[in-house]
Amino acid sequence: MKHKEMLLSGLLVLGCGINTKKNTLRDSVGSESRLNWSLTAPELNQRCAIAIDQLNSSLNQLSRSERQGFDAVISELEYSFASFYDQIEPISFYGYSSTEEELRKAGMDCEQKAQEAVLNIFTREDLFKKVNNLSGLSGLVEERQLLLQEYLDSFFENGLQLSPENREKLKSLNTRLIKLSSEFAEQLNNDDSHVMLTKDDLSGLSDDFISGLEKDPDNGLYKLTMKYPHYRPAMELVKRSDVRKRIYKTYQHRGGIENSKRLGEAIQVRAQIAALLGFKNHAEKTLKNRMAKTPAAVVDMLDKVGSKLKDKNKADLQQMLLAKRDELKDENASLEAWDVNYYSKLIKKRDHEVDSEKVQEYFPAENTIDGMFEIYQTLLGVEFKKSTSQEVWYESVSYYDIIDSITKETIAGFFMDLYPREGKYGHAAAFTIKKGYQKRNGQYSQPISAIVANFTPATQDKPSLFKHSEVETLFHEFGHIMHQTLTKSKYASLSGTSVKRDFVEAPSQMLEHWVWQKEILKKISSHYKTGEALPDDLLNKMIKARKFNIGYLYTRQLFFARIDMKYHQLSVEESNVDPSKLYHDTFEEISTLKPLRDSFPEAGFGHLMGGYDAGYYGYLWSEIYAADMFTRFDKEGYLNPKTGADYRTSILEKGGSKDPFVLIQDFLGKKPDEEAFFAWFE
Numbered sequence: 001m002k003h004k005e006m007l008l009s010g011l012l013v014l015g016c017g018i019n020t021k022k023n024t025l026r027d028s029v030g031s032e033s034r035l036n037w038s039l040t041a042p043e044l045n046q047r048c049a050i051a052i053d054q055l056n057s058s059l060n061q062l063s064r065s066e067r068q069g070f071d072a073v074i075s076e077l078e079y080s081f082a083s084f085y086d087q088i089e090p091i092s093f094y095g096y097s098s099t100e101e102e103l104r105k106a107g108m109d110c111e112q113k114a115q116e117a118v119l120n121i122f123t124r125e126d127l128f129k130k131v132n133n134l135s136g137l138s139g140l141v142e143e144r145q146l147l148l149q150e151y152l153d154s155f156f157e158n159g160l161q162l163s164p165e166n167r168e169k170l171k172s173l174n175t176r177l178i179k180l181s182s183e184f185a186e187q188l189n190n191d192d193s194h195v196m197l198t199k200d201d202l203s204g205l206s207d208d209f210i211s212g213l214e215k216d217p218d219n220g221l222y223k224l225t226m227k228y229p230h231y232r233p234a235m236e237l238v239k240r241s242d243v244r245k246r247i248y249k250t251y252q253h254r255g256g257i258e259n260s261k262r263l264g265e266a267i268q269v270r271a272q273i274a275a276l277l278g279f280k281n282h283a284e285k286t287l288k289n290r291m292a293k294t295p296a297a298v299v300d301m302l303d304k305v306g307s308k309l310k311d312k313n314k315a316d317l318q319q320m321l322l323a324k325r326d327e328l329k330d331e332n333a334s335l336e337a338w339d340v341n342y343y344s345k346l347i348k349k350r351d352h353e354v355d356s357e358k359v360q361e362y363f364p365a366e367n368t369i370d371g372m373f374e375i376y377q378t379l380l381g382v383e384f385k386k387s388t389s390q391e392v393w394y395e396s397v398s399y400y401d402i403i404d405s406i407t408k409e410t411i412a413g414f415f416m417d418l419y420p421r422e423g424k425y426g427h428a429a430a431f432t433i434k435k436g437y438q439k440r441n442g443q444y445s446q447p448i449s450a451i452v453a454n455f456t457p458a459t460q461d462k463p464s465l466f467k468h469s470e471v472e473t474l475f476h477e478f479g480h481i482m483h484q485t486l487t488k489s490k491y492a493s494l495s496g497t498s499v500k501r502d503f504v505e506a507p508s509q510m511l512e513h514w515v516w517q518k519e520i521l522k523k524i525s526s527h528y529k530t531g532e533a534l535p536d537d538l539l540n541k542m543i544k545a546r547k548f549n550i551g552y553l554y555t556r557q558l559f560f561a562r563i564d565m566k567y568h569q570l571s572v573e574e575s576n577v578d579p580s581k582l583y584h585d586t587f588e589e590i591s592t593l594k595p596l597r598d599s600f601p602e603a604g605f606g607h608l609m610g611g612y613d614a615g616y617y618g619y620l621w622s623e624i625y626a627a628d629m630f631t632r633f634d635k636e637g638y639l640n641p642k643t644g645a646d647y648r649t650s651i652l653e654k655g656g657s658k659d660p661f662v663l664i665q666d667f668l669g670k671k672p673d674e675e676a677f678f679a680w681f682e
Contacts, residue, residue, distance in 0.1 A: 037393035048110035051087035096425040112182035196221040204239040248338035255603030271575035312551025352545035365464035371524030379644030412485035415450035428453040430480030437492040479508030489655035502618035503660035509626035564616040627676040
């Protein structure tokens with residue numbers, strides 16, 4: 001349901017703005033041009049309530065109107081929702097970014113209330129009749145036809161075609177699902193899982209890393225959190241397997257039994273909703289409006305990828321097993337799940353001579369970001385200018401205006417919040433805070449987004465130094481920012497990353513390829529002491545080692561897609577499952593590693609409760625099309641402004657106003673195919 005998804009956080013957090021004469025409370029909720037990050041929890045609650053009341057009032061007025069036609073109904077719905085999301089999304093963003101727990105709770109509460117308000121709207125028969133009367137309209141341009149269908153689908157998915165009794169049952173189930181999702185996200189955001197370790201336990205990690213950890217003055221133990229900048233280096237470098245197991249087990253318990261139960265209930269609720277709407281399962285219901293269309297198409301894709309990976313994964317794990325036996329001088333040692341990252345890194349350094357810590361020294365944050373900016377500016381015909389025109393919510397957050405290189409007009413803006421802190425969203429994502437679209441007066445509402453990440457922070461002795469994997473993540477997430485802010489779609493519901501969910505990752509996945517090209521790495525690298533770019537010998541080794549461990553890494557993604565589909569291809573009768581057992585069984589089946597059976601890893605799998613349910617396959621699905629789109633840059637030049645301009649106009653500006661297959665074909669000049677992606681595994 002598109003309007004439900006517009007309130008889900010992560011890569012598709014959508015918000016948009018509108019100012020109308022009827023909207024007399026607009027200024028009391030927030031300025032159109034300046035966002036306010038200094039509100040109190042009561043103020044957030046009040047503004048949330050005003051926005052919901054205002055939306056209902058606007059739609060009540062629409063319901064009473066006797067005017068008919070697309071502009072009288074659909075355009076008015078768009079304006080009403082645009083104003084609503086413009087007000088709501090900054091409030092809900094507090095839930096993912098604020099330094100104060102009370103404000104985060106207010107943001108999360110508002111997000112849940114807003115979702116429930118939207119749910120109520122799409123169960124209104126009066127509005128449904130107005131929209132459904134337009135279902136036979138002919139002669140609509142593609143963008144308008146797509147928008148009309150989005151609204152029709154939103155009503156149908158809320159059971160307006162059902163009996164009053166079943167409609168109320170469906171509404172109750174959807175309300176419960178919203179509450180479960182909100183509680184799941186709130187628990188993860190507030191999670192403070194950690195282990196207290198001695199310095200000996202941390203053997204293998206650098207002194208700089210250890211000095212950056214919080215230390216208990218009473219017992220001298222160091223606090224290692226489960227945030228990525230702590231967890232990833234620890235799993236790669238801590239020498240003792242028993243310590244790695246302890247860290248791994250703690251990470252697998254994030255969210256705890258409470259979130260595991262929430263996921264289990266959500267699986268059942270989704271199956272019940274699908275059955276009420278006449279579908280076999282949740283996956284079938286969800287995929288009907290995606291590129292894939294059917295679960296069978298997804299399973300077929302996963303089977304193809306799996307067949308390519310099986311032998312490669314087996315070979316990768318065997319190589320790690322031999323490395324472990326060699327290091328321990330124990331021919332009977334077995335490879336465990338908590339050993340994989342450690343021995344993967346050991347082999348990469350030993351056999352490919354790629355020292356990740358050495359590489360990291362060439363990516364100081366400020367220089368790396370400036371280098372990335374230069375590349376995006378060259379390709380996409382824009383300029384990024386640091387600005388104080390927007391208030392920020394934390395001292396390390398920055399705001400930038402986006403200026404069109406030709407017109408010199410400011411067309412959008414974005415925030416950058418790149419380092420971990422307590423209570424902050426724990427992964428990396430691009431949040432749309434204000435959406436771009438054409439207003440009533442014909443002007444374009446300037447979009448604003450935020451890149452939120454948890455990259456390696458500075459220490460007492462060193463500036464923030466990005467791992468190469470973090471550079472790749474930076475390019476990926478900033479690709480989402482460009483997709484969200486360079487949009488020119490007329491309608492908010494089809495703007496920016498409001499595309500089919502199994503295409504949304506493709507534009508950003510394509511841009512990950514840049515950080516593996518020699519000329520690009522030369523351009524963005526600068527040693528934090530000497531200023532020198534990555535030397536050729538290290539560069540060549542990095543690029544040569546790119547396919548190292550590809551079998552295991554893609555098998556991991558395959559597993560996440562498989563377990564998601566297993567959860568959501570269950571019928572009502574089958575849906576009362578133990579999510580932990582199914583998770584562990586599937587993990588063992590696909591990875592061939594032994595799981596920790598007494599843990600709850602699914603409780604920390606935020607995607608499944610944050611909009612990617614029956615959709616995680618999209619990461620692999622969209623990578624197929626990302627690889628295909630990249631072939632044009634590979635041929636014409638990674639910094640070719642003509643190719644970049646075509647990419648901007650054909651893909652980024654269009655948003656969801658055209659079918660993704662059409663967008664890709666327009667850019668490539670041919671039908672998209674799988675050839676480039678599967679060539680990667682050869």
